Amino acid sequence: MKRKLVAAIGIAGMMVSIAACGSDDKGGGSGKGADAKELTVWLTVDAQNNWPELVKAADDAVTKKHPGLKIKHEYYGWPDKNAKLDAVLATDKAPDVVEMGNTEMLGYMVKGAFAPVDAAKFTGSSAWLDGLKASVTYEGKTYGVPYYAGGxxxxxxxxxxxxxxxxxxxxxxxxxxxxxxxxxxxxxxxxxxxxxxxxxxxxxxxxxxxxxxxxxxxxxxxxxxxxxxxxxxxxxxxxxxxxxxxxxxxxxxxxxxxxxxxxxxxxxxxxxxxxxxxxxxxxxxxxxxxxxxxxxxxxxxxxxxxxxxxFLGGSDLAIPVKSKAQALAAEWINAFTGPSGQKGLMAKGNLPNNKTDLATLKNDPKTAVPATAAESNWFVPMAPGWGQVEKxxxxxxxxxxxxxxxxxxxxxxxxxxxxxxxxxxxx
Missing domain, CATH: 3.40.190.10 (Periplasmic binding protein-like II)
Structure with missing residues (x-):
C-alpha cells in the first residue's frame, strides 16, 4: 500500500458515548436502523480508483434484500480523511460506514467513536489475520471489521x-x-x-x-x-x-x-x-x-x-456510534468484506483479511512471498495512550x-x- 499508516491522535471536540449493541441481526452490528432508507459509506480513493466493481457488488447485495434503500458513497484521500471525519462526528450527520487505516482505529475506539459489533456474525471472522484482528479489538470488544492487508x-x-x-x-x-x-x-x-x-x-x-x-x-x-x-x-x-x-x-x-x-x-x-x-x-x-x-x-x-x-498494515471498516443505520451498515460491511469481496481484493494485488484466503496465495509464485511473510505478524499495543506514544x-x-x-x-x-x-x- 502506497501510504503510511498513522495513529489517530487527538479527536478534537468529539465527546461521544458507546451505543448499546443488541447484535440480533445477521449483519453483525446492533439492531439499530434496520429499517433505515439511506446508507452513507465513506471509503478512501483506493476503492474508487482500483476496485469500484467490488463496491457496486456490495451495494447490489444489500439493496436486493432492502428494496428502495439508497446507498451514498463519499471518497477521501488519506491525508484529509480524519480531519473531515472528526468534524462530522461532532454533529448528527455521521456516516454509517467509514474506512480506517488499522493503526488509526485505536484513538477512535478509546474515545467511543465506533459502535461495537459481534465479530462472530461476520463471514470468516474466526480466521482474521492476528494483526488486523488486534486493530479492531479494544478492552475485549470488537469495533470494526478488517478489510484488507499489506505486509x-x-x-x-x-x-x-x-x-x-x-x-x-x-x-x-x-x-x-x-x-x-x-x-x-x-x-x-x-x-x-x-x-x-x-x-x-x-x-x-x-x-x-x-x-x-x-x-x-x-x-x-x-x-x-x-x-x-x-x-x-x-x-x-x-x-x-x-x-x-x-x-x-x-x-x-x-x-x-x-x-x-x-x-x-x-x-x-x-x-x-x-x-x-x-x-x-x-x-x-x-x-x-x-x-x-x-x-x-x-x-x-x-x-x-x-x-x-x-508489522501488518491495512484497512478496517467501522460503524460510527452516531450512525442511524447500524444494522444496515453491518450488512454492507459483511457483503463487502466477505468471500467474493476478498477474492476481488486479492485479484487487485492486496492481501486478504483472513488466514484461509492468505494460504491460497502461497501457491501462486506472484504472491507467495508477501503471503508467507504476512503469516507471522505483530501489531502495536492496544493501550489507551498508544496514540500519544506515536505522536x-x-x-x-x-x-x-x-x-x-x-x-x-x-x-x-x-x-x-x-x-x-x-x-x-x-x-
Missing part, C-alpha cells in the same frame, strides 16, 4: 549480490548476513549493503518481537513499557548490528523516502512494505536502469531462526540515538520505557 518483505538487487557470488535468496538469517558481508566487502563503505533508516520503527520492532520482546505488556489491566526487557534488548542489539555493519547512509533519517533512495543505486537491499521495491523501479525513481528486472522480493528471515514477524515519536527518538551511537542500546531503551510509561495508560 513487509525483503527486497534485494539480484545483480549486486550476483557480482559478489550470491546466486539465490537466503533461507536463514545467518545466510543473509553472510551474503551481505560479501556485498559490503566488494562495494566498500560508501555503499549500503542493506539500506535501513535508523528511525524505521516498523523494522526495528520486528527484531524486538522476533527475539520474544515487545513494545509494552499488559499486566492487571495496566500497560507497562517492555523495551528494557532482556528479550527486547536482544532484538534491539540485533537491529543495531545491522545499522553498524550494513547501513552507510544518513542515520538520522526515517523510511519516508526509502524507495527513492533505493532507486538511486547506492544500496543492495531493503526490508520494507511490499510495494516499495516496485516504487523504486518506477522510471521516475530508477537511476540504475531497468531496475525492475534486477530486484527480487523474499521472505525476511529472523535471527530467531523463524520468519521475521512483520511523541518515542520509538523513533530511541532508534536514532541507537543508530547514531549517541546512547547505548540499554540507555536508549530505558529512556524510551520511561517516556512510554508516562502516557500509555492515559485516555
Amino acid at each position: 513487509r518483505v525483503a527486497n534485494w538487487r539480484k545483480d549486486v549480490f550476483a557480482e559478489a557470488g550470491v546466486k539465490s535468496t537466503p533461507k536463514t538469517y545467518q545466510e543473509l548476513t553472510a551474503d551481505l558481508d560479501k556485498v559490503q566487502k566488494k562495494k566498500g563503505d560508501k555503499f549500503s549493503a542493506w539500506y535501513q533508516p535508523s528511525r524505521d520503527w516498523y523494522a526495528a520492532m520486528s527484531f524486538v518481537y522476533d527475539a520474544g520482546g515487545s513494545i509494552a505488556k499488559e499486566e492487571g489491566g495496566q500497560w507497562k513499557a517492555n523495551l528494557s526487557s532482556p528479550e527486547s534488548l536482544k532484538g534491539l542489539n540485533a537491529y543495531k548490528a545491522v545499522l553498524d555493519t550494513y547501513m552507510h547512509g544518513d542515520k538520522t533519517k526515517d523510511e519516508a523516502d526509502r524507495p527513492i533512495v533505493y532507486g538511486q543505486g547506492k544500496s543492495g537491499m531493503i526490508f520494507a512494505a511490499a510495494w516499495e521495491g516496485a516504487t523504486a523501479a518506477d522510471p521516475k525513481n530508477d537511476k540504475v536502469g531497468k531496475l525492475a528486472d534486477k530486484i527480487e522480493n523474499f521472505v525476511m528471515p529472523g535471527p530467531s531462526g523463524k520468519n521475521m514477524p512483520v 511523541a515519536q518515542v520509538l523513533q527518538t530511541m532508534l536514532q540515538s541507537i543508530g547514531t551511537g549517541k546512547k547505548s542500546v540499554e540507555a536508549a531503551a530505558k529512556e524510551a520505557d520511561a517516556a512510554i510509561d508516562k502516557v500509555i495508560n492515559t485516555k
